[in-house]
Amino acid sequence: MRQFLLFISVIGVGLLFISRLFYLQVYNTNTQSLYEDNAIRKVFDLPKRGFVYDRNGELLVSNQPSYDVMVIPREVEPLDTLEFCQLLKIEKEDFISKYEKAYHYSPRLESVFVSHLSKEDYAVLQEKMRKFKGFYIQKRSLRHYTTTIGANVLGDIGEVNNRIISRDPYYRMGDLIGKQGVEASYENTLRGVKGIKFIQKDRFNRNIGPYKDGKFDTIPVQGKDITITIDAQLQAYGELLMKNKRGGVIAIEPSSGEILAMVAAPTYDPNILVGRERSKNFTKLYNDSIAKPLFNRSLQGVYEPGSPFKLMNALIALQEGVITPQESVTCYKGYRYGNRVMKCHCNYGTRNNLITGIQRSCNAYFATTYRKILDKDGNASHGIDAWSKHAKSFGLGEFLNNDLYVGQKGRIPDRDYYRGIYPKTFYSTYTISNAIGQGEVATTPIQLANMAAAIANRGYYYTPHIIKHIEGETLPEQFTEPKQTTIEKRHFEPVIEGMLQVYKNGTAASLQVKDIEICGKTGTVENFIKIDSVKTQLTDHSIFVAFAPKDNPKIAIAVFVENGYWGSRFAGKVASLMIEKHIKGYITRTDLEEWLLRHSLQDEYAKPYTGEPFQINGYTTLQVVQEQEYNRLKNELNKINKTDN
Missing domain, CATH: 3.40.710.10 (DD-peptidase/beta-lactamase superfamily)
Incomplete structure (x- = not known):
């Protein structure tokens, strides 16, 4: 009987591993495990923030398109740094600093490298992104204030810091959050819900297509619009x-x-x-x-x-x-x-x-x-x-x-x-x-x-x-x-x-x-x-x-x-x-x-x-204000009165 003991043990351990792998891949494929799987790339689709209206229905805050250059540090391959910096309109010292910051955050997770590209810069850069492995462009919405008033009321949005990320797992490096005013008070309402795509990678770390044909992908949900009491x-x-x-x-x-x-x-x-x-x-x-x-x-x-x-x-x-x-x-x-x-x-x-x-x-x-x-x-x-x-x-x-x-x-x-x-x-x-x-x-x-x-x-x-x-x-x-x-x-x-x-x-x-x-x-x-x-x-x-x-x-x-x-x-x-x-x-x-x-x-x-x-x-x-300043204020007043009428 002893001669079969070792054989039975090996077979038992093997079956145990196989059953566990089968369970993880077939029965326990949930979003959380996908987040932790290094063989699957996560691409977030950021939602548009909700609009803000005044009490009379006047639009105060909407959205405008923006583009961010994202980086996954461990996927970065040797590149022409000078050319890349010229395209991004940054100095080489900035490149090094931004890369080190991203690597310190996480070598395997994406983070914002350069934010808020203009449409013109995006058009030029998009054609050459294939030359810069580990970098990609992400589209997002920035705020567009249709007014010049109410800065203290409306507030603004800015990038999250490490303290916010550690406190709320929803946010990742480079995400935007309400910093002041209504944008901060109603952040959870305005921000919406991120969408996500899971991309399968091969053993050479190359993308080979959607994981399980996109079964677990989600689409972004736009933030809710709000009406504030301000006239x-x-x-x-x-x-x-x-x-x-x-x-x-x-x-x-x-x-x-x-x-x-x-x-x-x-x-x-x-x-x-x-x-x-x-x-x-x-x-x-x-x-x-x-x-x-x-x-x-x-x-x-x-x-x-x-x-x-x-x-x-x-x-x-x-x-x-x-x-x-x-x-x-x-x-x-x-x-x-x-x-x-x-x-x-x-x-x-x-x-x-x-x-x-x-x-x-x-x-x-x-x-x-x-x-x-x-x-x-x-x-x-x-x-x-x-x-x-x-x-x-x-x-x-x-x-x-x-x-x-x-x-x-x-x-x-x-x-x-x-x-x-x-x-x-x-x-x-x-x-x-x-x-x-x-x-x-x-x-x-x-x-x-x-x-x-x-x-x-x-x-x-x-x-x-x-x-x-x-x-x-x-x-x-x-x-x-x-x-x-x-x-x-x-x-x-x-x-x-x-x-x-x-x-x-x-x-x-x-x-x-x-x-x-x-x-x-x-x-x-x-x-x-x-x-x-x-x-x-x-x-x-x-x-x-x-x-x-x-x-x-x-x-x-x-x-x-x-x-x-x-x-x-x-x-x-x-x-x-x-x-x-x-x-x-x-x-x-x-x-x-x-x-x-x-x-x-x-x-x-x-x-x-x-x-x-x-x-x-x-x-x-x-x-008494100078005549030029008075005339400027008078013109502002005339605009307000004209809008009222």
């Missing part, structure tokens, strides 16, 4: 008004939370981040640490909200029952506490109630109101926690849980926040600057616009969002369910009346628009930076929040203009014009329009770097 014409108008200025503008539809416009100034043409020049242009934008065009001020800019926050303090005081709309406070050109004075523009001895306090933006009235909130039960620690809870119910001091790619929380302090500074005793006067929206309070433009929308709705808001429609899908509940604030509906009417009086008789009286009841609030915020380690005060920021009309509101807006002096000087004009543009579709306050086009703040932004003196109170002569 392209209102967006273009807002960007034009903010030319030669820095800041952020957010306009929201109160009845839905849809973002009508999202302006970040300065901005740039999204088309410069497409094609072979993308890397160079992105580097220029990224390295601009002064103007920061890649910084989305409308979402990421964290500023003290200034006087618009007085609206919040008024609502909280009414809810807490510490004031009535009729009660008045006498203002002696400011509020005095200890040996300090919080100055005010009211005449000496002016008496203000809630409505006139908002109308005149009286610091004395709101400092008194703030102290009443915190001292309600004799314990300022409890009072500030209650104050903080009410403010946060409006989305302040929190991420808004929206679908925007970037954002900041801002800051609404509570007792825990102050415990490190005041560990034992805590009094309302310690944080009195919160009464006028300064001190430790910090917000973003989108948060203030959302606050204005909640006031317009008399106590609730919808999460601000950028998506309006995705083909074949419904919007998630987070965008369609209203969020209630902690303030009862009855308390909003006197505050809204005060906002209306801001336009009729108050700090924005010069900005009235015929036939539209606008409710607003001006704001002026002190502006400090460090220059050579010295805290230096620059020109104040200009802030404005508003909604309109008073009843059945169609738009809520927040405008921040950095170094813009006071609220009505820059921000108020921008807000009033955008409100009229949205509601009427045309402009009657052409005087405001003309003023904004003619005046620039570029000199203000240059002062910290030129050593020029600062004028804090806004009495300097404003820089």
